[in-house]
Amino acid sequence: QVTDLHVSRYHTVGGIAHLMHFLRTTLPLISPSMVVATGDLTDAKSEVEKAGVQFEDEWQTYHRLLKESGALDKAGGQFWHDLRGNHDCFSVPDWSHRRNFYRKYGASPNRTGWAFDMQQSYGRYTFVAADGCPQPGPGRLYNFFGYLDTADMDTFAARIDSARTANHTIMLNHYPVTTMVFGATSDGRGLGDMLQGYKPTGFMELELPDLKLTASYRVLAVDHDLISIADRLLELPEIPYPITSVELPEKLPSSPVVLITNPKDARYALPQHEPLARIRRSTHIRALVFADADVREVQVWLDGERKDDMRYSGTGTRDGSPGSFIPLWTAAWNAADFDDGRAHQLRVVVVDAQGRTGEDSTTFRVDGERETLHAGVSGFIIQSDLEHFVSLLQRVFDAAR
Numbered sequence: 001q002v003t004d005l006h007v008s009r010y011h012t013v014g015g016i017a018h019l020m021h022f023l024r025t026t027l028p029l030i031s032p033s034m035v036v037a038t039g040d041l042t043d044a045k046s047e048v049e050k051a052g053v054q055f056e057d058e059w060q061t062y063h064r065l066l067k068e069s070g071a072l073d074k075a076g077g078q079f080w081h082d083l084r085g086n087h088d089c090f091s092v093p094d095w096s097h098r099r100n101f102y103r104k105y106g107a108s109p110n111r112t113g114w115a116f117d118m119q120q121s122y123g124r125y126t127f128v129a130a131d132g133c134p135q136p137g138p139g140r141l142y143n144f145f146g147y148l149d150t151a152d153m154d155t156f157a158a159r160i161d162s163a164r165t166a167n168h169t170i171m172l173n174h175y176p177v178t179t180m181v182f183g184a185t186s187d188g189r190g191l192g193d194m195l196q197g198y199k200p201t202g203f204m205e206l207e208l209p210d211l212k213l214t215a216s217y218r219v220l221a222v223d224h225d226l227i228s229i230a231d232r233l234l235e236l237p238e239i240p241y242p243i244t245s246v247e248l249p250e251k252l253p254s255s256p257v258v259l260i261t262n263p264k265d266a267r268y269a270l271p272q273h274e275p276l277a278r279i280r281r282s283t284h285i286r287a288l289v290f291a292d293a294d295v296r297e298v299q300v301w302l303d304g305e306r307k308d309d310m311r312y313s314g315t316g317t318r319d320g321s322p323g324s325f326i327p328l329w330t331a332a333w334n335a336a337d338f339d340d341g342r343a344h345q346l347r348v349v350v351v352d353a354q355g356r357t358g359e360d361s362t363t364f365r366v367d368g369e370r371e372t373l374h375a376g377v378s379g380f381i382i383q384s385d386l387e388h389f390v391s392l393l394q395r396v397f398d399a400a401r
Contacts, residue, residue: 001036001218003174004210006087007062008043009055011212014240015043016061018215021234021241023069025252029290030219033118033323034078035071036127038208039085039174041106052090052143059101061246068248072107075322081116081129082107085174086143089133112152113172115159123167125222128159132175146175153185160191167225168273177205204270215239221288223261224278229268230259230360256291256350256358263335263364266343266371276368280339284330285310287348287360291327294353298329301347302338307331310348339366 002022006015027035042058066072071080084102092100095111103109113131117124132146148156163169173180184190208231209216215234220227233239235254263279287310289295298310310329318325329348338344347361363371 001038001208001220002211002216003038003208004040004085004212005037005062006040006043006210006212007058007065008045009058010045010047011043011243013242014211014213014215015243016065016246017241017243018211018234018236019062020065020246020248021215021236021252022211022217023065023071024248024250025254026217026234027069027071028251028318029254029257029292031290031318031322031325032219034075034116034127035080036129036172037080037082037107038129038172039083040087040210040212041082041085041102042088044087044090052087054091054099054101056101059105063105065246065248066107078116079322080107081114081127083113083129083172083174084131084133086133086146090143091136092133093136095135112155113159115163117166123225124165126163126166126169127172128156128163128169129172130156132173132180145179145181146173147181147183149183150186153183153189153191157185157189157191168222168227170220171203176207203273204268206268213240215241219257219259219288221259221261223264223286224282225275226262226264226278227268227270227274228259228261228264230257232257253354253356254292255356256289256295256352258290258348258350258358258360259288260286260346260348260360260362261288262286263346263362263366265362266365266369267363267373269365269368269370271368271370279364279368280335280366282335283332285333285346285348287329289327289329289350289358291350291352291358293356295329296351296353298331299349299351300331301345301349302333303345307333335366338364341365341367341369343371 005019007019008015041062044052044054046053066080088102108114111131113129116127130148132148134147182191208218211217215236216231219230262282262285269276285300289298300307300310308331310331313330314326314328316325343363343365346364347359349357349359351357365371
């Protein structure tokens with residue numbers, strides 16, 4: 001996943017440069033099954049950054065880079081999925097308006113968002129994306145909130161309902177739930193509460209930092225229906241990286257990227273939705289290691305003590321079809337040794353043949369309990385109740401139309 005790309009005709013750092021290196025270096029390294037770009041695909045700001053204006057050349061650049069990198073054509077056109085953010089509907093009166101360039105240049109143009117099923121031999125995984133852009137789309141500085149009206153909610157609810165039999169359903173939106181106004185469906189159902197993180201339904205909302213300035217991206221893997229994520233930074237000489245060209249650059253060398261998949265991080269546990277008991281029954285520690293050179297060693301550290309190194313147990317090759325490459329490394333363990341009702345620390349360190357290192361660490365529990373996630377300011381915002389404030393702004397906006 002990437003978000004907040006902000007392809008801009010005016011920026012001199014980040015933005016386009018980060019997107020190009022993600023396409024050229026990171027995607028070939030990770031070789032994922034699919035990519036989702038969750039909004040603010042373009043910047044849509046004037047040179048003095050005071051007005052929100054849609055520039056067609058920004059959208060053309062976004063589309064061209066995806067096309068030239070091959071991202072639009074992989075998996076029969078089902079590899080790159082995107083949706084709009086608030087910048088993508090700055091000053092766009094409605095979906096059919098000529099200034100809605102997403103409709104022409106986006107990878108997944110649909111007024112109400114989209115739903116995508118990833119069918120694997122071991123299960124079905126559904127991605128449901130909601131387009132929260134208001135209509136009309138206000139200019140700056142009034143377009144930080146989104147909403148779904150009754151018709152949108154009917155569509156969204158239908159997509160959620162159709163995903164009930166999926167192993168997991170992952171919902172996507174550019175706007176945090178607290179900056180969305182969820183209306184009610186025609187039959188009176190509301191979905192806002194069920195999407196809020198740490199509510200009784202057990203869902204979790206995880207915001208991703210932007211690609212534009214922080215050069216962040218997210219890797220998500222499902223291992224025996226346990227979901228693991230890793231947020232990483234592009235490996236560049238400096239961040240944000242200067243924009244010196246709008247042509248795809250040469251591929252850069254990369255240190256190993258590591259994602260532990262078992263035992264999963266207890267801070268992201270979903271007890272109501274994941275078979276966490278499988279951790280207690282598991283016989284091996286498992287991790288994905290993405291490397292562009294031969295791997296020399298994969299170290300395992302449990303509670304600060306080094307254990308036996310991991311061994312390669314993967315399948316496929318990086319140049320195969322999207323998602324067919326699974327660079328899995330495993331090490332035997334006895335989960336019962338850590339089944340004491342407490343949290344423990346696991347650290348996996350990878351060294352490649354060129355001496356470059358990469359690592360991942362988790363706070364895990366064998367008993368299936370969730371550990372507290374300390375998410376700082378962003379976590380406070382995500383869990384705050386801003387719906388009444390947004391509703392007031394919406395009423396003022398409606399009255400002014």
